[in-house]
Amino acid sequence: MSNVFIKHNKRILLFTAETAILALTMLLLSSCSIKSESAGSSAFLMGTVVSEKIYGKSGAEGEKILEEIEESISDCENKISWRISSSDTAVLNESGTADVTGSEELWETVCRLYRDTGGSFDVTVGKLTTLWNIGTEDARIPSESEIKEALKYVDGSQLTFNTDEGMVNAATGQFIDLGAVGKGYACDRAREVLKENGVEGACIAVGGSVLCYGTHDGKNTYSVGVRDPEGSVNDCLAVITVSECVVSTSGDYEHVLKQDGNKYHHIIDTKTGYPVQTDLAGVTVISSSGLLSDALSTACFSLGENDGRKLLDKYGAEGIFVYHDKTISFTDGINIKLQGEYHEKTD
Amino acid sequence: MPLRTEKTYSKVAYLGILGALTIVLSIMENAIMPALPFMPPGAKPGLSNIVVMFAASTLGLQETLLIVVFKSLFVLITRGGSAFLMSISGGLLSSLTALILIRMDMKNISLIGISVAAAVVHNIGQLLMSALLTHTLMLLDYLPLLMIFGVVSGVITGVIVSLVIPAVSQVQTHKYFGGVYGEKSK
């Protein structure tokens, strides 16, 4: 009976088998996804870890572009880091004047931000940061008199940028530290390399400043995690989905000096000379400009949320304000998913 | 002409049997669900559709819809309002699809193809209703998977119906009421 059955219905059975196989194949295929070719690298630059991932290029060409990117970041460091004696900043600190051709935008922006933040953002804070040295082995708590003395030289109004000549001038004894904008600025330089080379997409992290560019794996957004101040390196309190932009964070947890049961972080208040006292644990800023995202994150941290939001609004940037009590407040234009115990601020 | 003839009463009985059969298959279907954990929630092997397809191809529009509604009412009584809505949305759409396709009497499509189409439409209809009920579009993620299962269950149902009809067509009662797909005139 069964043989007859099979013989008569061979066509059906064959057909059913075909269909089943086709269906199964598709179920299997559904585990595939679109992936772009890519190349990646990491390096130690600007005193931090730089990691790059570029899409649409691979092999030798990819390697070459990665090298170019790292070179541009290194060049950037040579140009703006006060620790390098040939940099514009070092020259400025030494002689009170410097030719900053090539980075006019940087100086113009820091001067403007000094005014827009009422002095809270001030790169002449270098006089104080080099006193505290938080984040280095020489970190210490300066005496009150040392701080008072240093405060005399913290005055951003004395820092002037002459657009025509491309010259920057500072008063005698002032010390400029571009640490608050350096990494973001480096991201902008890296972006230029990407554009020149026609790279499809990229995600480059210069320390905590992350540049997102172009598209990858068929998507035009990137997922950037916001580190949890209290967690370890990979613990994130939220993940934001962004398209092209630079994301930077300033917080009180990255460089800290612990002494006598107190914690001293590295963002010094330009008015008091001591680390900024705030309920904020960190501020993350998203902007199309790396320079701005880095600078604004520091500025907002010092200003606090209310004034910070106004500042962000003025510069067309988005921000996330993270508080010590694990509450978070963020501007409307952000696609964010909170994680763990962090929740939105309600008041 | 009298309103009720012997034929009428016989037909009622006949339809009653078909209706009961649908329900029994429906119960069986639900009973074997735990043995099929790989199926997305709400997807069923579609055994009760055998009767629906049978009715669509050998009887007519009214009879088929009657069976569908009958099954759905049973679902309403036993499994509640939302299950009813899902059953009737899937059932009506798929039986109408089957009826239309059968009407069209296309040379290249056999009962199996019609059965597949009906099964897929049935699943899509149910899925849309569930999305409507839960107010989300998330469940639509199951669409491709359900379509594939629709093909599989459609083939199985179609094969069974194709085998059943020739066998049943020998039975007196059936000859009284209906024909066989492919031979029946509009």
Added chain:
Amino acid sequence: MKKLIKTGDMILIVFILAISLGLLLIRLPARADTRNVYAEILVDGEVAYEIDLSRLSEERIIRLGSCTICAGHEGVEFIESDCPDQICVQSGQLSRPGDMAACVPNKTMIRIVGSEEMDAVTY
């Protein structure tokens, strides 16, 4: 025995399978390895709870109307419901990104979302 299957049938089936393949490819998120998975519980289309499973130290019982949901480190599941079908409860434990269970009569849904493999971390 008449031929049961016709050309048209095959064409139709291939067509349907092709569409479902297409749908799968379009909508597919890259299945990344995930460290953090969190469960979304929706009621009537609105997200009622978002629970980060990796941060749960003990089991959490949630009562939403007539559904009882249990969320633990290993996964989330409907443990009780007053619905006649009990499809929700039968779905078992959800733990992988993409896993879903719904109690249609109660308009309650659980979905597991993997936090995407992050492209970078800002700090």
